[in-house]
Amino acid sequence: MLLYMGKRCLQAVIVLLVVSTLVFFLLRVVGDPATLMLDPNATKADYEDLKRSLGLDQPIHVQYVNFMKDMASLNLGRSYRYKQPVVNMIKDALPFTLQLVGVSLLLAVPLAIVVGVLAAVKRNSLIDSVMTTVTIAGRSIPSFWLGLILMMLFAVKLKILPPSGWGSLKHLILPSVTLAMGLATSTVRMTRNSMLSVMNQDYMKAAKAKGVSPFRLYIGHGLRNSLIAVITLISIQVGHLLGGSIVVETVFSYPGIGRLLINAIMVYDYPVVQASVVLMALLFVVINLIVDLLYSVIDPRIRVR
């Protein structure tokens, strides 16, 4: 077990290293921060000055080592634009994103699992086909559009919810519902499919033959064994949630990491862009790691490996 945990942690660290390298490579090598930051009328001398002040005149491997050192020691530099330490900006924005993602998870997951189990148990019934259609529709709605439509409906027409901003629980409703939509539909689908395949297993037939009550059969025997697949999906979906939060935060002017990132991109604020992207990857990797370790709690068979 310890060996397994150690191995998984090491894997997570490697993934993170590769992601940071990729970010570094794309931003510094494929793109040139200095040209992007200067206005078109700048002279060659301005360009060289800027490069020097950003440390971009050094050989690429020196830059890379510095970048990695800085990331590892959380020395994220100062924002080019706002002149304040990037760490502070991230610290301010992170709780908002975590709140948004957390509320969306709470909204989507329990409801979706219940609906998914129902659809599987009542397979080929009206509720099953309605749910299948709804989940396909949910997958096809552009989330930013859904957000705008909800905003028009509940904030502009009905005036019962604030259109944007932050501060109260009311402000969280529209963004988190928008964000929860995609997660909910894919979770319903996964729960249903996973339940259906579990329900064909011999132990389910045995339990049924033994006369276990339907509730115990579906929840205790069926759902418990389907959960692995569902939880894997959710841990992958957290990545989509984090990505989706960029869009949703932009739609609702919600001050999380996503909006920080987009605003930084617009003004070529490289330290902020780097830090927020690596941070998001870190969050995602950590969540996946936790989920992986959770498996062994849910399914003792995995512990043996």
Added chain:
Amino acid sequence: MKRSQTSFWQQIKSSRLIVKLSFIVIIIWVFTSLAAPLLATHDPSKTNPGEIFIRPFAKDSKGHLLGTDEVGRDVFSRLVYGSRISLLVAVIAGIISLLIGTSLGLIAGYFGGRVDSIIMRIVDVMLAFPFMFMALVFMVALGSGLRNIVLVLGITGWVSYTRTIRAEVLSIRRREYVISAEVIGCSSGRVIFRHILPNVIDHAIVIATMNMANTILSEASLTFLGMGLPVSIPSWGQMIATGRTYTYTAGWLTIIPGIAIFLVTLSINFIGDWLRDIRDPRLRGSQ
């Protein structure tokens, strides 16, 4: 080949109503984008300060069926030309990911060993990096524009192909007909293309369909964020991005292009689901 085509038509005939409707939507979409110059009633980029914010279906619409936007451009014509962009992006980006993903899946599954583990580690990293971030970083590095967004969506979308195709190849690889082909001395290329590829192509088609819907949504999202297509190109995502400023006064500028995106992705997803059910029942998750 002929047999499979006739049966394909029969399968469409016997499909559910919603699938038939989806095919109709897709045909309209493709037709609109091909015949855009004929269908558009106005120049999609021509501004007209005298005719701004005309409501859709208004009595005095002056020929603007779906109204006009904040600078007097015709919404219907922009919608028609926008269908071109979405089709172009979806098809080209789709082909790029299909080619990359399927070849890597075939190689990883067939050769195994070190090649396999290298490819699968790349897949792991791609999966460990939320798509939206990956795409954003790429777009920042390359700059916005039609060519770049197609490239970015193409090179970020191949992972699902590789995973599925590889798993499929692993199971086919040990079948008798593959082994016999190897025994009689077929080259690896011949075994892969003549004996393995035809057996995984259905999987690739199903994933391609599903991916196409996601590509359209991703393009629209990136453009909405200001990181995709430039303002000069009339795309659906761009229409929503600019229309968004006027949600209070001119909601149709947001609603109309959104419906277009929704209808197209919805239809593709319905067709994808249906294709998966008829072509590849195992993917349904249960029997």
